[in-house]
Amino acid sequence: MGQLVQRQSGAADAALAATAAPQQYLTFSLAGEMFAVAILNVKEIIEFGNLTEIPMTPPFIRGVINLRGAVVPVIDLASRFGGKPASVARRTCIVIVELEEDDVKHDIGVMVDAVSEVLEVARSDIEPPPAFGARIRADFISGMGKINGKFVIILNVAKALSASEIAQLTKLGDPDNASEASA
Amino acid sequence: MDELTSVFIQESREQLAEMEAGLLVLEQSPDDPGNGELINAIFRAAHTVKGASGVVECHFIENFMHKVENVLDRLRNGEIPVSGGLASLLLKCGDHLTTLIGVLEAGLPEPAPADQATGDALLAELSERYLASAAAGDTAVSLRDSESGEVMASGGGIVVTDSWHISVRFGRDVLRGGMDPLSFLRFLGSLGEILAIETISDAMPAAAEMDPESCYLGFEIRLQTRASKADIERVFDFVREDCELRILPPNSKLTDYLKLIEALPEDDMRLGEILVRSGALTQAELDEGLNAQRDEAPLASADNPPHIGEILVDNKVVQKELVDAAVGKQSRIQDKKAVEARLIRVQADKLDQLIDLVGEMVIAGASANLLARRSGKAELVESTSVLSRLVESIRDAALQLRMVQIGETFNRFNRVVRDVAKELGKEIDLVINGADTELDKSVVEKIGDPLMHLVRNSVDHGIEAASVRAQNGKNVRGQIELNAFHDSGSIVIQVRDDGGGLPKSKIRSKAIERGLIQAEQSLSDQDVINLIFEPGFSTADQVTNISGRGVGMDVVRRNIQSLRGSIDVSSEEGIGTTFTIRLPLTLAIIDGFLVGVGRAAYVIPLDMVVECIELDSHGVDRDFLNLRGEVLPFIRLRALFELPDDAPPRENVVVVHYGGQKAGIVVDQLMGEFQTVIKPLSSMFSHLRGIGGSTILGTGDVALILDVQALVQRNSRIEEKTLNQASLARAS
Numbered sequence: 001m002g003q004l005v006q007r008q009s010g011a012a013d014a015a016l017a018a019t020a021a022p023q024q025y026l027t028f029s030l031a032g033e034m035f036a037v038a039i040l041n042v043k044e045i046i047e048f049g050n051l052t053e054i055p056m057t058p059p060f061i062r063g064v065i066n067l068r069g070a071v072v073p074v075i076d077l078a079s080r081f082g083g084k085p086a087s088v089a090r091r092t093c094i095v096i097v098e099l100e101e102d103d104v105k106h107d108i109g110v111m112v113d114a115v116s117e118v119l120e121v122a123r124s125d126i127e128p129p130p131a132f133g134a135r136i137r138a139d140f141i142s143g144m145g146k147i148n149g150k151f152v153i154i155l156n157v158a159k160a161l162s163a164s165e166i167a168q169l170t171k172l173g174d175p176d177n178a179s180e181a182s183a
Numbered sequence: 184m185d186e187l188t189s190v191f192i193q194e195s196r197e198q199l200a201e202m203e204a205g206l207l208v209l210e211q212s213p214d215d216p217g218n219g220e221l222i223n224a225i226f227r228a229a230h231t232v233k234g235a236s237g238v239v240e241c242h243f244i245e246n247f248m249h250k251v252e253n254v255l256d257r258l259r260n261g262e263i264p265v266s267g268g269l270a271s272l273l274l275k276c277g278d279h280l281t282t283l284i285g286v287l288e289a290g291l292p293e294p295a296p297a298d299q300a301t302g303d304a305l306l307a308e309l310s311e312r313y314l315a316s317a318a319a320g321d322t323a324v325s326l327r328d329s330e331s332g333e334v335m336a337s338g339g340g341i342v343v344t345d346s347w348h349i350s351v352r353f354g355r356d357v358l359r360g361g362m363d364p365l366s367f368l369r370f371l372g373s374l375g376e377i378l379a380i381e382t383i384s385d386a387m388p389a390a391a392e393m394d395p396e397s398c399y400l401g402f403e404i405r406l407q408t409r410a411s412k413a414d415i416e417r418v419f420d421f422v423r424e425d426c427e428l429r430i431l432p433p434n435s436k437l438t439d440y441l442k443l444i445e446a447l448p449e450d451d452m453r454l455g456e457i458l459v460r461s462g463a464l465t466q467a468e469l470d471e472g473l474n475a476q477r478d479e480a481p482l483a484s485a486d487n488p489p490h491i492g493e494i495l496v497d498n499k500v501v502q503k504e505l506v507d508a509a510v511g512k513q514s515r516i517q518d519k520k521a522v523e524a525r526l527i528r529v530q531a532d533k534l535d536q537l538i539d540l541v542g543e544m545v546i547a548g549a550s551a552n553l554l555a556r557r558s559g560k561a562e563l564v565e566s567t568s569v570l571s572r573l574v575e576s577i578r579d580a581a582l583q584l585r586m587v588q589i590g591e592t593f594n595r596f597n598r599v600v601r602d603v604a605k606e607l608g609k610e611i612d613l614v615i616n617g618a619d620t621e622l623d624k625s626v627v628e629k630i631g632d633p634l635m636h637l638v639r640n641s642v643d644h645g646i647e648a649a650s651v652r653a654q655n656g657k658n659v660r661g662q663i664e665l666n667a668f669h670d671s672g673s674i675v676i677q678v679r680d681d682g683g684g685l686p687k688s689k690i691r692s693k694a695i696e697r698g699l700i701q702a703e704q705s706l707s708d709q710d711v712i713n714l715i716f717e718p719g720f721s722t723a724d725q726v727t728n729i730s731g732r733g734v735g736m737d738v739v740r741r742n743i744q745s746l747r748g749s750i751d752v753s754s755e756e757g758i759g760t761t762f763t764i765r766l767p768l769t770l771a772i773i774d775g776f777l778v779g780v781g782r783a784a785y786v787i788p789l790d791m792v793v794e795c796i797e798l799d800s801h802g803v804d805r806d807f808l809n810l811r812g813e814v815l816p817f818i819r820l821r822a823l824f825e826l827p828d829d830a831p832p833r834e835n836v837v838v839v840h841y842g843g844q845k846a847g848i849v850v851d852q853l854m855g856e857f858q859t860v861i862k863p864l865s866s867m868f869s870h871l872r873g874i875g876g877s878t879i880l881g882t883g884d885v886a887l888i889l890d891v892q893a894l895v896q897r898n899s900r901i902e903e904k905t906l907n908q909a910s911l912a913r914a915s
Contacts, residue, residue, distance in 0.1 A: 052783060052885040055824030056871060064864070064877060064885050069543060071862040071877045071885055106865055163867040171870035 022122040025145060027152060028095065028112040031078045031086065035112075036119070036145055036154045041097050043107060045115055048092040057170050059085055062111055067096065074109035075161060081136050086111055097157050101164065108161045121145045126154065187411060190528075191239045192288050195232045195280070200594070202228040203277050207597050210270035218265060225273075226255040232280065237433070240409060243293055243302075244283045250306050251276050254313045263313050272312075274598075276305050346378055346433055347408060347415060350443060352386075352401035354425035359396055362422050368402065371418050375408025401427075531624065534585055538771050541574075541581045542860035545772060548574045549858065549881035575858060578772055585771075587627055589667045589676070590618030595631070596638050600663060603642040610660045611646055617667035622674045626766055629746055630676070633739045637678040637762050638663065645682035645760055655757065657681070669768075673748075673790070676764040684756040687711045694720065712754055716740045747875045749892055775859035775878070775888065778837060779852035780820045781828055784886040786859050786878055787848065791839040791891055795853050798834040808847065810838065817847030818898040823873075841892045848891070859888065873897050 025036040026045075046067070051074060053063040060079035064071050074094055079085045086092070091114040096107050129141035134153060142156035159165075205225040209218060233248035251273070257263050279302050286294045294302065349371075353364050371377065383401035387393065406415070412430055419428050431439055548571045555567040593615045604611040646652075646661035653659055658681075666677040687708060694700045694714045706714075714720055718737040743750045748766035767773070767788075775786035799808070807816040815838065821830055836847040859878045862885075868874065875890035 050884055052877075052887065054868065054871070054874065054887065055826070056873060057868070061867070066879050066883050066885050069546070069862075069879065071864060071879070073865045073867055101866075104866070108865070108867075163865060166867040167869045170868065 022120045024118055024120050025152075025154060026095070026115065026118050027147070028115045030081075030112055031083055032113075034116070034147075034150070034152045035077075036121075036147075036152045037095070037097065037157050038142075038154070039118060041099065041157050043096040043098045046094050046096065046109075048088055048094055048111065061166070061170070065094065065109060067107065067109075070107065072096065072107045072109050074111055075166070076111045077160070078113075080160065081140070086113060089113065091115075097161060099158055099161060099163075101158070101162065106163065108163070110157075110161070119147055121147065121154075127151070129153075185409070188239050188241075188287065191235050191241070192284055194235065195244075195284050198228040198232050199277055199280055199284075200591075201225075203274065203598055204594060206270050206274050206277065207601060209265060210267050210274070210601075213265040213267055213270065219259075222255070222259050222265070226252070226259050229255050238411070239287075240433070241287050243299075244280065244287065247276075247280065247283060247302055247306065250309055250314070251280075254309050257313065269313065272305070272308060276309070279305055347406045347412075348431040348435070348440070348443075349404040349406055349415065350401070350427075350429040351404070351419065352383070352427040353398045353422065354427075355394075355397040355399070357398040357422055357425055360422075360425065362425075364398060364400060364402075367418060367422065368404075371404065371406060371415070374410045374414060374418065375406055378405040378407055380404050529584075534624075537581055538585065541578050542772055544574055545578055545858045545860050546879050546881075550883065551881075553881035571858075578858065582623070582772060585624045586621040587624045588619050588621055589627060589674075590615070592627055592631055592634065593618050593665050593667070596634070596665060599635065599638055600642055603639055604646075604661075607643065608648070609642065609646055610649060611642060612660055612662050614662060614664045616664065620667035620669060620674060622766065622768055623771070625771075626674075626746055626768075629742065630764070630766065633742045633750075633764070634665075634676070634678065636736075636739050638665070641678060641680040641682065641760070645680035647683045651683075670765075674766050674768055676766065677761055678764075679759060679761040681759040684758055684760055685712050685715065685752070685754040686756065690714055709753075712752055715752070716750070745869075747890065771861060773859050773861065775857045776837065777854035777857040777880075777886065778835075778848075778850040779854055780824065780850050781826045784854065784880060784884070785820070785850070786857060786886055786888045787837060787839060787891060788859075788888070789856060791841055793838040793840050793845065796836050796838065798836050798849055808836065810845075810847075813845075815845060815847050817849050818894060819849040821849070821851075823894065823898055823901075839891050841895075844895075846891070846895050848889075848894075861888065 024039040026039050026042050027034055027036045029035070046065075051063040051065055054061060054073075060076045062074045062076045064073050066072075076086050092111065093115055094109040094111055095115065096109050098105060098107055100106075125146040126143040127146070129138055129144060131138070134141060136153065140156055140160040141153055143154045144151045145154050146152075202225050205221050205228070209221060209225070212218075229248060229252045233245055233252050236242075236244035236248060254263075254269075254273070258265065258269070263269070279298070282298050283294055283302070286298065293299070351367075357364060368377075368380070381403040383403060384399065386401065387399040393399070408415070412432060415430055416423075416428065419426060429443055431443060548567075552567045552571055555563040558564075596615075597613055600611055600613045641663050646663070647655075647657075649659045652661065662681050664677065664679040666675075666679065668675055691700075691706075691711050691714075694711075694717070695702050697720060699714060699717050699720060700706065715736045716739075720737065740750050743764055743766070746766055748764060750765075751763045752760065753763070754760040774789040776789045776792045778785050778787060796810070806818065807814050809815075815836075817836055819830075831851050834849050834851060835853050836849055837853070838845060838847050840846075857878075857880075861876045862878055864871070864874065864877055873890050873894040875888045875893075877885050877887050880886050
């Protein structure tokens with residue numbers, strides 16, 4: 001843990017180290033599949049609950065939660081990837097991811113079926129994403145990590161959770177705006 | 184950047200604004216006999232900037248302002264006439280000063296060559312047109328001296344050194360008090376660089392009488408530092424009572440040095456030499472000063488000891504009027520100080536932090552209140568309700584701190600209108616109403632750019648050319664009005680012009696050309712006008728610098744919407760156009776009315792709520808009801824938000840008013856008033872209309888704040904769309 005804290009404290013160092021040293025990843029399951037995100041993006045993991053739905057938004061935006069006074073949106077990744085909306089089960093949690101977009105830092109919650117573990121993956125064990133076949137948009141994948149002989153999709157959270165793209169989707173999916181466009 | 188410099192930058196901007204306001208009036212009415220006070224005010228502002236720039240050692244500003252001040256001085260003394268041309272030139276100088284302040288703020292050592300060239304050109308023009316005649320004039324004023332640097336130094340003006348001069352004589356008891364003079368000098372050295380130091384041992388008695396425990400020493404020091412006078416004085420704090428300390432700032436007047444020499448106990452000539460040796464004065468300066476003193480001495484000795492000021496006046500080094508003016512100015516400055524003393528400068532982020540904390544307190548208070556009520560203990564409920572009343576007062580007081588008058592923002596447009604109108608050869612008056620209307624500082628800051636765009640548009644496209652106006656029987660001078668007033672919990676800002684109005688047919692054809700509407704589509708006049716807010720209507724695609732021209736009105740609308748505001752336009756061809764901006768008073772905390780729909784809670788700004796009534800669901804099929812003989816259309820939140828569950832048997836209608844209209848909002852539950860701390864929603868909801876933000880309830884849950892106006896618009900558009908589809912389906 002001490003090591004982890006150290007890494008988070010020096011983001012610049014971390015970026016340097018990322019090219020050489022093995023990186024740590026948080027793995028979680030989503031609709032029966034394993035995914036991973038770089039641990040540097042993960043702020044905390046909290047229990048699923050007390051969600052306030054936001055009307056007039058696409059289904060993959062599950063709503064917002066109160067994270068110690070800050071209002072944080074929660075995204076259903078399974079639905080974002082074009083699948084069915086995730087159902088809430090006993091092990092469902094929200095992974096709070098910190099992202100920087102347009103020089104502004106913001107937190108986004110990601111709803112996952114279950115969090116499994118933090119793993120170290122060597123650079124050499126990460127393959128480039130396949131051209132097709134993953135059934136997920138290629139730019140959402142930052143690489144394929146080899147863990148215990150199996151491939152795990154390492155997500156490019158900056159792309160998959162891009163606020164500006166989600167905002168555009170919100171706009172397009174809105175019947176009101178759609179009417180404006182067709183008028 | 185050190186604190187001194189940042190204060191300088193801020194104050195200079197204020198002075199500059201004052202100067203600009205004065206110059207604009209001057210330009211309008213150069214012949215007004217009452218201009219004297221105005222010119223004085225302009226001069227004072229310029230002088231303050233110059234003086235302060237010297238203190239912060241920003242020499243490029245100081246040099247520039249020196250010339251400007253000289254011209255203003257001549258203007259003040261009536262040596263050159265007031266003219267519109269001079270005023271415009273001085274306005275340009277003001278602009279250049281803004282650039283220079285920007286350079287200082289950016290921390291650059293000197294302005295970019297292009298800026299430098301602009302400044303030089305302005306100075307050259309000033310010198311040529313307004314200072315050159317001074318050299319030909321008969322009075323030996325300091326202005327002429329300033330033209331040739333050498334003379335100025337020996338005149339009455341400034342001794343050009345960039346270092347402080349410190350004279351210190353330590354008291355006899357310093358050593359006994361446990362202080363070592365040397366340590367003070369060392370500490371002084373830590374402030375900056377000691378360029379020269381001379382030990383003065385004149386007070387040292389003969390060896391036989393000398394007390395080894397007494398200190399007889401004094402020092403003359405030249406110090407180069409960025410520290411302030413107070414900082415230097417602080418070095419000697421410990422021996423303040425016990426020593427004689429004199430500090431001359433850089434570029435002090437020669438007379439100040441002379442005074443120093445006089446005041447010190449040692450022989451004048453000897454001290455003078457020391458000053459020369461330490462480099463504070465040149466020999467020429469010293470001779471000049473001392474000679475002047477000696478010449479005057481016999482004359483004046485009859486009655487009074489010579490007064491430096493008088494010497495200078497007699498020598499024509501300084502004009503009598505100047506001295507009088509300086510005295511008058513000092514008293515005025517004191518008056519102004521007295522007013523300023525009641526104001527405190529506070530950094531904006533400290534205020535923001537306070538507001539944030541108050542917001543958290545409001546939320547925490549709401550949760551305490553809730554728990555107290557649940558516990559059912561009467562005393563606890565009572566004490567928390569007292570507490571929440573206090574919190575409410577604190578909230579109001581804290582928000583009040585951030586309220587500023589909009590006048591300052593409005594006044595900026597005097598200049599904009601003047602400049603743009605001049606450029607286009609139009610004559611336009613700007614009328615400002617409601618300048619004392621207050622609104623949150625964070626709103627004021629963000630409204631400047633959209634307003635700028637609207638005003639420029641009005642000048643550029645709104646007001647017709649003078650010839651066209653004359654043809655149409657209008658006053659040749661166009662008029663633009665900026666109005667501000669409060670209206671049901673929001674502030675309304677209007678930009679109104681008496682120009683040609685928006686050309687509907689042109690807008691229509693352009694919209695068709697750009698594919699925004701179909702050629703055969705029929706639109707009401709208002710709908711056509713509203714097309715100017717559509718993205719893609721304007722020709723430019725850059726969305727960044729909206730203060731420039733050619734950027735679309737959609738950017739203006741978006742900026743205003745991001746402040747939870749709205750903009751409307753009304754226009755009549757041939758009569759004029761009015762833009763009406765409606766903004767919330769504050770972006771931080773509002774009084775809200777909490778309602779429940781399904782499991783979720785929503786907040787309606789309390790200022791908009793008129794009344795609440797029960798929805799009589801018998802035979803209600805269409806979405807309007809009879810409110811005491813009035814037709815009140817309403818929207819059903821449940822349907823609009825597409826909530827899956829069924830409505831409860833009893834529903835309520837919240838009657839709201841906004842922008843002169845009334846509407847009903849159908850909700851399940853009424854939950855009462857609620858102090859609402861506005862938490863912004865993530866940028867991913869930036870396109871979401873109808874939800875203005877979020878807040879946190881006492882239970883810790885998030886509630887959404889409704890943007891009533893946007894909801895109503897959305898509802899009517901969706902209704903229109905379904906109707907259209909229905910009629911299309913029937914037609915096919």
